[in-house]
Amino acid sequence: MTTLARRLGVYLLTAWVAITVNFLLPRMMPGNPVRILIGKIHGRVTPQMVRAIEEQFGVGLHQGLWSQYLHYWDQLFHLNLGVSIALSAPVSSVLKQTVPWTVGLIGASTVLSFLLGTFVGTYLGWRRGTVFDAVLPVATFFQAVPYFFFGTVLLLVFASHLRWFPELGAYNEALTPHWHWAFVASVLRYGQLPAITVIVSSVAGWIMGMRNMMVTTVAEDFVLMAVAKGLPKRKVVAYAARNAVLPSISNFSLAMGLLVSGALLVELVFNYPGVGDLLLTAVQNEDYPLLQGIFLVITFTVLSANLIADVVYMALDPRIRREA
Amino acid sequence: MSDSLRPAPAAADPSPNASPQPLSEGAEEPVLEIRRLSIDYGLGPGALHAVVAADLTLRRRQVLGLAGESGSGKSTLAYGATRLLREPGVVAGGEVLLNPREGAPTDLLAASERQLRAIRWSEISMVLQSALNALNPVVRIGKEFDDILRAHSRLSRKARRRRAGELLEMVGIHPSRLSDHPHQLSGGQRQRVMIALALALEPQVVIMDEPTTALDVVTQREIIEELIELRDRLGFALLFITHDLSLLIELADEIAVMYAGRIVERAPAEELYRSPRHPYTYGLLHSFPPLHGEVPPMTGIPGSPPDLASIPAGCAFHPRCPYAMDRCTRAVPALDLLEGQGRQVACFLHDGQAAVPSELALS
Numbered sequence: 001m002t003t004l005a006r007r008l009g010v011y012l013l014t015a016w017v018a019i020t021v022n023f024l025l026p027r028m029m030p031g032n033p034v035r036i037l038i039g040k041i042h043g044r045v046t047p048q049m050v051r052a053i054e055e056q057f058g059v060g061l062h063q064g065l066w067s068q069y070l071h072y073w074d075q076l077f078h079l080n081l082g083v084s085i086a087l088s089a090p091v092s093s094v095l096k097q098t099v100p101w102t103v104g105l106i107g108a109s110t111v112l113s114f115l116l117g118t119f120v121g122t123y124l125g126w127r128r129g130t131v132f133d134a135v136l137p138v139a140t141f142f143q144a145v146p147y148f149f150f151g152t153v154l155l156l157v158f159a160s161h162l163r164w165f166p167e168l169g170a171y172n173e174a175l176t177p178h179w180h181w182a183f184v185a186s187v188l189r190y191g192q193l194p195a196i197t198v199i200v201s202s203v204a205g206w207i208m209g210m211r212n213m214m215v216t217t218v219a220e221d222f223v224l225m226a227v228a229k230g231l232p233k234r235k236v237v238a239y240a241a242r243n244a245v246l247p248s249i250s251n252f253s254l255a256m257g258l259l260v261s262g263a264l265l266v267e268l269v270f271n272y273p274g275v276g277d278l279l280l281t282a283v284q285n286e287d288y289p290l291l292q293g294i295f296l297v298i299t300f301t302v303l304s305a306n307l308i309a310d311v312v313y314m315a316l317d318p319r320i321r322r323e324a
Numbered sequence: 325m326s327d328s329l330r331p332a333p334a335a336a337d338p339s340p341n342a343s344p345q346p347l348s349e350g351a352e353e354p355v356l357e358i359r360r361l362s363i364d365y366g367l368g369p370g371a372l373h374a375v376v377a378a379d380l381t382l383r384r385r386q387v388l389g390l391a392g393e394s395g396s397g398k399s400t401l402a403y404g405a406t407r408l409l410r411e412p413g414v415v416a417g418g419e420v421l422l423n424p425r426e427g428a429p430t431d432l433l434a435a436s437e438r439q440l441r442a443i444r445w446s447e448i449s450m451v452l453q454s455a456l457n458a459l460n461p462v463v464r465i466g467k468e469f470d471d472i473l474r475a476h477s478r479l480s481r482k483a484r485r486r487r488a489g490e491l492l493e494m495v496g497i498h499p500s501r502l503s504d505h506p507h508q509l510s511g512g513q514r515q516r517v518m519i520a521l522a523l524a525l526e527p528q529v530v531i532m533d534e535p536t537t538a539l540d541v542v543t544q545r546e547i548i549e550e551l552i553e554l555r556d557r558l559g560f561a562l563l564f565i566t567h568d569l570s571l572l573i574e575l576a577d578e579i580a581v582m583y584a585g586r587i588v589e590r591a592p593a594e595e596l597y598r599s600p601r602h603p604y605t606y607g608l609l610h611s612f613p614p615l616h617g618e619v620p621p622m623t624g625i626p627g628s629p630p631d632l633a634s635i636p637a638g639c640a641f642h643p644r645c646p647y648a649m650d651r652c653t654r655a656v657p658a659l660d661l662l663e664g665q666g667r668q669v670a671c672f673l674h675d676g677q678a679a680v681p682s683e684l685a686l687s
Contacts (some may be wrong), residue, residue: 125451130532219410220457221452221454221457221458222457222458222459222460222461224408224410224452224458225450225452225458225459225652226460226471227408228406228408228444228445228450229444229445229449229471229475230440230441230442230443230444230445230446230475230476231470231471231472231475232441232443232475235471235475239460242462242463243460243461243462313662316462317461317462318461318462318505318506318507319461319462319507
C-alpha cells in the first residue's frame with residue numbers, strides 16, 4: 001500500500017499549504033482589517049469581540065508572525081476558528097450547524113445521481129443503437145438548463161401550485177431538530193425537491209460518461225471472450241461495466257469535492273440552511289472569520305473526497321496499485 | 325448437455341464416447357462442419373462479402389490450419405461460425421454443424437441463445453491473438469477460471485479452485501499465479517493462461533486466432549510444442565488461424581488457404597507444402613522461409629490483396645496470378661475435389677481443360 005501512503009502524504013502537504021495560506025491572507029491585506037470589520041458592525045461591538053478579532057488577524061498583538069502562526073495552529077487543533085461577525089457566534093459552532101445539512105442533501109443527491117446515471121449508462125451502452133438512446137437528448141436537455149432556474153420552476157409548479165412538496169427550508173419548523181422519526185421524515189420530505197433538482201440536472205453527465213465508456217469497453221476482446229465462454233448475460237455486462245466505471249469514479253471524486261461550494265444556488269433557491277447559504281451571508285457581510293472557516297471546510301471536503309476516490313479506485317483497478 | 329465436468333479422457337483413448345468403429349488416421353468423424361457459410365459486412369446491396377460459401381470440416385483430434393493474408397476473411401469465418409461476429413458482420417447463409425460427444429448434431433447458426441450458451445466453451449473454446457486484451461484487466465487469473473467453471477459446472481468453490489490450479493500447472497505455470505492479475509504476467513504466460521482457460525472444460529473444438537503472433541519466436545515455438553502435446557493428451561480438435569503458412573506446415577494436419585473471402589485450396593499439410601496446386605498457395609509458400617530445411621528463393625506475390633469493396637470479377641486472384649487465363653476474369657472457379665486425391669483446389673488450371681504449369685503439377 002505504498003501508493004496510498006504516497007497519496008496521503010500529498011494530501012497532507014496540500015492541507016498544510018491551504019491552512020497556511022488561510023492564515024497568511026488576512027495578515028497580508030493592506031490596511032487594518034480589524035478596523036474595517038469593526039466599522040461594518042456599526043457599534044454592536046463589545047471589547048471582547050475586538051480582542052477576538054485582533055487575535056484572529058494578528059493585529060495589535062505585537063507578536064511575531066511565527067508565534068502567531070503557532071498560535072493559529074493551536075487554535076485550529078482546538079477547533080477554535082474565531083467568531084463570526086455577522087452571526088456573533090463562534091465559527092465552529094456555526095459550521096457544525098450547517099455542514100451536516102449540505103453534506104446530507106448535496107452528498108446524498110450526488111451519490112444517488114451517480115448511481116442512477118451509472119446504471120442507466122451501463123444499460124444504454126450495452127444496448128446502444130436501440131430506442132433507449134432517446135434518453136440521452138432528454139437528459140442532456142435537463143443538464144443544459146441552469147439548475148437554479150430548474151429548481152425555481154420545480155418550486156413554483158410542485159410546491160406553490162400543486163402543493164405536493166413543502167416549499168422552503170429543511171424541515172418542518174414546528175418540530176424540534178432531534179433524532180426521532182417525525183423529524184427525520186420531515187427532513188426527507190423537505191429534501192426531496194432540492195434533491196430532485198440536483199439529480200435531474202446532473203444525471204446526464206453520469207449517463208453519458210458511463211454509456212460512452214461502455215460502448216468502448218464492449219468492443220474489447222475480453223468482453224467478446226466473456227460471450228465466447230458462455231457466461232450468463234449479466235456476467236458479461238458486469239465484465240464490461242467493471243472496467244467502464246473507472247473514469248466515472250474519478251469524476252465522482254471531483255463532484256464530491258465540489259459538494260460544499262457547488263451547493264450555493266440550490267440552497268438559496270430552496271432556502272436550505274446549508275453551507276452555501278452561509279457562504280453568501282459571509283461574503284455579503286465581509287465576515288472574514290466565517291469565510292476562512294468555510295474555506296477550511298471546502299479544502300477538507302475536496303481532499304477527503306479525493307482520498308476516498310483513490311482508495312476506491314485502487315480497490316477497483318489492480319493496475320494502479322503498483323504504479324510509480 | 326451435461327452440467328457436470330466430464331472426466332478427462334485417458335491419454336491412450338482420446339474419445340471415450342466416440343463411435344464404436346475403429347478410427348484410423350484421416351477417417352475420424354467430423355466434429356465441426358461448416359457448410360456454405362457466407363458472411364457479409366453490412367446489409368443490402370452495399371454489403372461487403374467477407375466470406376463466400378466456405379466449406380470446412382474439422383475432424384476429431386485434427387489440427388486444421390486456416391491460412392491467408394490480412395483481410396482474407398479467415399478470422400471472420402471463425403467468428404461467424406461461432407456466432408461471435410460483431411456488428412456490422414452478418415451471417416448471410418450456410419450452416420455450422422457441431423457434433424457433440426453424444427446426441428444429435430446442432431446447427432450453431434440456428435441454435436437458441438440458451439443452447440448456444442451451454443455449448444460455448446464446453447464444446448468450442450477460443451484463444452485470441454492478444455491475451456492481454458482477452459483477459460479482463462481488473463480480475464485475478466483465478467476468477468477467470470472460476471467464472472467458466474461456475475457457469476458450466478456444479479463444482480464446489482474448493483473444487484473449482486483446485487481444478488484451476490491443475491489447469492495452470494498443465495501449461496507450466498505455478499498455481500500460485502491464480503491470485504495474480506493479467507498485467508503481472510509475461511506475454512507468454514498470459515497466452516498460456518488463455519490456453520489453460522480454453523481447455524478448462526475439455527472442449528472438443530478449440531479455435532485459435534493468431535495465438536502466437538504477438539509472441540517472440542522462442543516463446544512461440546514452446547507454446548506450439550505444448551499445444552501439440554496437449555492435443556495428443558486431451559484429444560481436442562484445433563482450428564488454427566494464422567497468416568504464417570510455414571508455422572501451419574509444421575503444426576497442422578490439414579491446411580485450408582483463404583483468399584478474398586473464399587477457400588481456394590485445401591490439402592493435407594505435407595502435400596500442400598510439397599506440391600501446392602493453387603498459384604496463390606504457391607506464392608504464399610514462396611514468401612516465407614520454412615522453419616527447417618533448405619531456403620528456396622523468396623519471390624513473394626506481386627500486387628496486394630484486394631479491397632473487399634472492389635473484389636475483381638471472376639477469380640479474385642487473377643490480377644496477381646502469373647497463370648491467369650481469359651476465363652479467370654469471367655468466372656469464379658469452384659473449390660473442386662482433385663480426382664484421386666484428398667484435396668481440393670479452386671483454380672481453372674486444374675479442371676483438365678488447361679495445361680498445368682510444372683510448379684503447380686503433382687510432384
